[in-house]
Amino acid sequence: MLIFYTAGESHGRGIFAFLDGLPAGLTVEHALIDADLSRRQKGYGRGGRMAIEQDRVDVLSGIRGGITLGSPILMAVWNRDFENWEEYMDPWKIVPGRELFTPRPGHADLAGAARFRHTDLRNVLERSSARETAGRVAAGGLLRSFLRCLDIEACSWVTRIGEVAFEGGFDRQERDASSVFCPDSATTSAMEEAIDTVRDQGDTIGGEFKVVLTGLPAGIGSYTQWDQRLDTLVSAHLMSIPGIKAVQIGLGVDCAGLPGSQVHDELVPSVPRRRKSNNAGGMEGGVSNGEPVVVTCTMKPIPTLRKGLASFDLRDGSPAQAQYERSDCCAVPAASVVGEAMAMIAVSKALLLSCLAPDMESLKQAVAAQRAYGESL
Numbered sequence: 001m002l003i004f005y006t007a008g009e010s011h012g013r014g015i016f017a018f019l020d021g022l023p024a025g026l027t028v029e030h031a032l033i034d035a036d037l038s039r040r041q042k043g044y045g046r047g048g049r050m051a052i053e054q055d056r057v058d059v060l061s062g063i064r065g066g067i068t069l070g071s072p073i074l075m076a077v078w079n080r081d082f083e084n085w086e087e088y089m090d091p092w093k094i095v096p097g098r099e100l101f102t103p104r105p106g107h108a109d110l111a112g113a114a115r116f117r118h119t120d121l122r123n124v125l126e127r128s129s130a131r132e133t134a135g136r137v138a139a140g141g142l143l144r145s146f147l148r149c150l151d152i153e154a155c156s157w158v159t160r161i162g163e164v165a166f167e168g169g170f171d172r173q174e175r176d177a178s179s180v181f182c183p184d185s186a187t188t189s190a191m192e193e194a195i196d197t198v199r200d201q202g203d204t205i206g207g208e209f210k211v212v213l214t215g216l217p218a219g220i221g222s223y224t225q226w227d228q229r230l231d232t233l234v235s236a237h238l239m240s241i242p243g244i245k246a247v248q249i250g251l252g253v254d255c256a257g258l259p260g261s262q263v264h265d266e267l268v269p270s271v272p273r274r275r276k277s278n279n280a281g282g283m284e285g286g287v288s289n290g291e292p293v294v295v296t297c298t299m300k301p302i303p304t305l306r307k308g309l310a311s312f313d314l315r316d317g318s319p320a321q322a323q324y325e326r327s328d329c330c331a332v333p334a335a336s337v338v339g340e341a342m343a344m345i346a347v348s349k350a351l352l353l354s355c356l357a358p359d360m361e362s363l364k365q366a367v368a369a370q371r372a373y374g375e376s377l
């Protein structure tokens with residue numbers, strides 16, 4: 001099983017991504033990781049922090065000469081802002097002055113304080129910050145090399161910011177030219193305007209993005225256990241992105257109002273088997289069906305508002321305005337890049353799980369190959 005975790009604080013030394021379980025012998029394209037990291041930093045609506053950071057991956061273990069060793073991979077994305085925070089984030093001795101006591105509604109501040117019994121909300125904020133998603137994108141960027149080797153590609157684009165929606169198809173060049181990663185220039189301008197309006201009001205705005213994976217063969221995932229289902233893996237990975245409130249696969253919530261004859265993708269007697277439609281979003285019964293995997297994610301508006309929401313002071317319970325430090329106004333474009341990364345992590349896990357030994361014949365072949373290899377040494 002592929003294992004993926006992150007570590008690190010928003011204003012600490014850096015964000016770290018740990019991947020274990022990838023096969024040896026994979027050629028990793030360094031530039032693909034850095035390209036994804038820098039794409040995550042862009043997007044209209046970001047705040048001042050992104051002017052400080054210049055995210056690049058630093059591989060600390062598991063890769064030699066550009067090739068995976070089969071050993072655990074540890075990657076770092078160093079925080080440039082750490083130099084402004086060193087005395088407040090030191091592991092052994094901290095200087096007072098950066099404590100926070102007024103929780104932001106919608107943020108992890110209060111619930112996180114309840115979880116670990118923190119009194120200084122700084123201890124929650126530092127880890128719950130979406131800065132952590134840099135580690136997810138580093139891992140996704142590495143897995144892009146893995147998936148490309150297997151002819152699988154992932155892409156994402158923004159389909160909605162506030163009331164402004166885009167229903168058209170994907171075009172990589174158009175998306176990359178868009179400040180909000182929406183592949184249409186007129187909609188991009190309308191989305192920028194929507195962001196400007198809420199920013200001027202000291203408010204924030206959410207939206208939606210789509211993630212599509214092409215080239216995934218049929219038969220990945222499983223219907224035999226709940227936690228091996230491809231829809232479980234994909235939706236859990238996407239739902240775990242900070243701010244995501246809904247994940248829909250294929251037709252998603254629209255299935256509720258339609259009869260079965262308009263929902264299910266009829267089979268045609270051709271090989272390879274293509275459907276006339278892809279309402280199922282590339283999976284049936286928890287298993288990929290050979291069609292593109294299509295997922296839509298909804299992101300809530302960022303909870304850090306310049307105008308501040310009603311809150312209270314944790315120390316004495318008195319009414320207070322929620323804390324405001326510099327923040328983003330809209331992070332939907334950045335989240336779409338994180339979505340792509342999380343979808344790649346989910347599908348890589350499912351692939352490694354499903355392709356290990358689906359039946360006795362393939363297990364016998366794998367063991368015979370291993371025996372022959374062992375004897376040849």
Ligand code: EPS
Nearest residue numbers: 047049050128129130131325326327328
């Ligand atoms: C975040 C607050 C802001 C964002 C941050 C997420 O950071 P800061 O408090 O340093 O201004 O910029 O996102 C990132 C740093 C990032 O890399 O995405 C928060 O509170 O969640």
